[in-house]
Amino acid sequence: MTKNAIIFHGTGGSPDVAWYPWLDHRLSERGYRVERPHHPGINVEPIAALLPKVLAAHDFDADTVLVGHSGGAALLLAVLENLECAVAQTILVAGYATRVNGSEEPVLQDTYDWDRIGAHGGDLYFINSVTDPYGCDASQGRLLFDHLGGTQIVRDDGHFGDYDQPFDTFELLDRLIR
Incomplete structure (x- = not known):
């Protein structure tokens, strides 16, 4: 089977900014089929309206790697559930x-079925920064880790890319993805 990866951008973002194109290229070189969809409804549309569109737009299987940044990461909680x-x-x-x-x-739900998310998430990694300007910080990563297990990685890297924070490569992601 072909391994596939889907990279979800953040709120107000685009699939062509930050480290997304770089990671696409790196994974493609390793034989992955990579999608970098544009979902402008992330954190604009209520999750109940956005989720069916996202689920219908992509194929998910045991060979899928999901990567989400910021609002895209929050979206993946509902997707996994x-x-x-x-x-x-x-x-x-x-x-x-x-x-x-x-x-x-x-993009957030009022409640989550953490057991279902954990059962569907495969090997889970949470990468957060102690200096995230939007509050998507290490305490949020810890909350996810406490609910889901997996691996929490804490850095000092702001928001890992933003309008005022160039972050064109992300070597750690390349190393984490099998």
Whole structure:
């Protein structure tokens, strides 16, 4: 079977910014079929409206690696909860599961079935920063780790890419993805 990876951008983002194209290239060189979809509804549309579109737009199986950044990481919680199968690996970069900085977060659900998410997430990694300007920080990563297990990685790298933070490569992700 062909390994596939899907890289989900963050709120207000695009699949062509930050480290997403770089990771796409690296994984493609390793034989992955890579998708970098544009989902402009992330954190704009309520998750109940966005989720069916995302689930219908992609194929998920035991050879799938999911990578989500910020709002894309939060989206993956709902995706994993609603899959019918487990994926190989899930990496949440600047992920979060509760409202951050008092902002509205339509990408979040009110509650989560953590056992179902954990059962479908494969090898789970949470990469957060102690200096995230949006509150998607190490405490959010710890919350995810406490609910799901896996591996928490804490860095000092801001938001891992933003309009004012170039982050064109992400060697750690390349090393983590099998």
